[in-house]
Amino acid sequence: MSISATVLRFGRWTNRSAETIDREIDEELDFHVECRTRDLIKSGMSPEHAAEEASRQFGVRDRIRRECQTIGYGLNVWLIIALSGGILVSLATIGWMGWLLNSANQQNQQMLAMVNAQQPASDPKSDLNGEVKDDKDQPVSGARVLLIFKSWPGGQYQQESFVQTADEKGKFRFPELYSPVMQNAFLVTVLSEGRTMQSEYVVYKAKAKVKPFRFNLQTAVEKTLIVHDTSGKPMADAVVFPSLRKPAKGPDEHMMYDQSAEAAGFKTDAEGKVKMALFAVGDAVQLGIVGAEPIELVIDKAAEQKIGAGMSAAAASATGIHGTVMDATGKPVADAKVLLILKTWPGGRFQQQPSETTTNAEGRFAFPVGNHLDGKEAFLVTVVAEGLAFQSRYVMKNAGKQTDPLGFELSAATEKTIVLRDSAGKPLAEVVVALSSRKEDKSDEHMIYGVSFPSVSYKTDSDGKVALNFFAVGDTAKLSLETSEGSQEIEFNVNDKPEQAIDVKKKVNRP
């Protein structure tokens, strides 16, 4: 690793606030437990037992969290420890005598706190308060305040959502919300038209003093977003919400959970338009859509901005990623499948977008996405056509440049029937086989990402046979096998015989 890369990485890590690190760790671990719970429910367990079992399987959450925090805080922590070391040693010596005198009393208090923590139902609840002001320190009345409240009553994770409106003095209050003797976490998001969306996430340990939340909202740009679906049609009457806002400068991230979507109160009109004056120019934004994939965009200066699947990195370019597909004789290949994986970094955040199209009668293809001048990009384009050996091209492009049209020249594939057999020599019938990769002698590997497998999947017949006319003789081929019992990858060298038996030695995996 180069010194500059190390410095950059260190800078990136140290630039993130402890609050952001804590929040992300919590969210990541919560997501894992939720997934496990869902799987257990699917396997027939009751929701209550599933939640309990998922938490049990997860292990000691606090320890995992602490380990991740230690790694996340990294050098910052060690630097602080080193600087504080001398002071701590001095203080420790003085404090030791006092500690001896008070330890018995403290132990009693700790015991009492532990007992209290086991009895959350009887705890008096405290209010959560806060204040919303603008960049001139004037109160913002009428701001919507969305709260995600996390708690762990009896050791079980619990998440609830609430909404309030700031009063004429910009103040808000969630009455009798939390038990101060227990650990609590709060994500408070503030939305006020004409001002930037802001949020703050804080975790308080048991018995910690919860401070009032204070927000100073900046001026936002007036924006009309025109939301399109994957087919390019406007999405009418869609509930949309700002799920993430990352300002162009600084480490802050402001977010809103899906649970608060309805309370956010944004809906597209018949033309897919929605007014949203919550962002500043240059913000990287993730827009959640109820019932659809979220959309990522960077806020530009225009009053209206078209967004949608495949337009996520920036406004769609007139050029996009495009090219031609020919066979070895120079004839255009029509109806070839063209699979695209587009990787972009809007606002410094990585995102990956799969797309698919087909070539026209002239062998041309064009995606409405990618090949933008204004950002770094990487994309994998794979072309698959019956009777031709499939090819892929991986391109990395820096900001300020555009890629020339991609020219594919596909050579003829050998006519091939693959016969899949299990370890006992029996045919593997009704197995779904996806093209995964092929490597020609002394050349790069042509790849297809797993997300594109549904487009390049074929099924064996009752004799375990499947025609796969996509490889050249001498290729090292990889296929992904998917059965009702699981999936696995197999690799083989393509010979010159019309029929080739593959022994799938490994037992097909169980899910």
Next chain:
Amino acid sequence: MASEKKTSLLQGSLDMLILQSLRKESRHGYSIAKYLKKVSEDFLQVEEGSLYPALHRMERRGWITSFWGASESNRRAKFYELSPEGKRQLKTETEAWKQMSQAIDRVMGFQT
């Protein structure tokens, strides 16, 4: 001493397995754990207590990068992806593993 070696071997192999699981596509932590369990025919059950610290450590080392995206259930999730450094590390660890495995096989008489 023996237990130290065992721990170090297991930790090394976990990194390699995580890198391998990200070789072709981005995955979130839960998906990595499921993938390793599935392809190893339920033999490898990565504990969450090891998985998440390992992911964060590997990200810190620059072997993997992360991004927040939408999960299969349309829930916000943290995805990990192999970096160019991670690809190199995977190659190094794979070679080292092969050599070790072959050496053990020779000692045990599994290989002529």
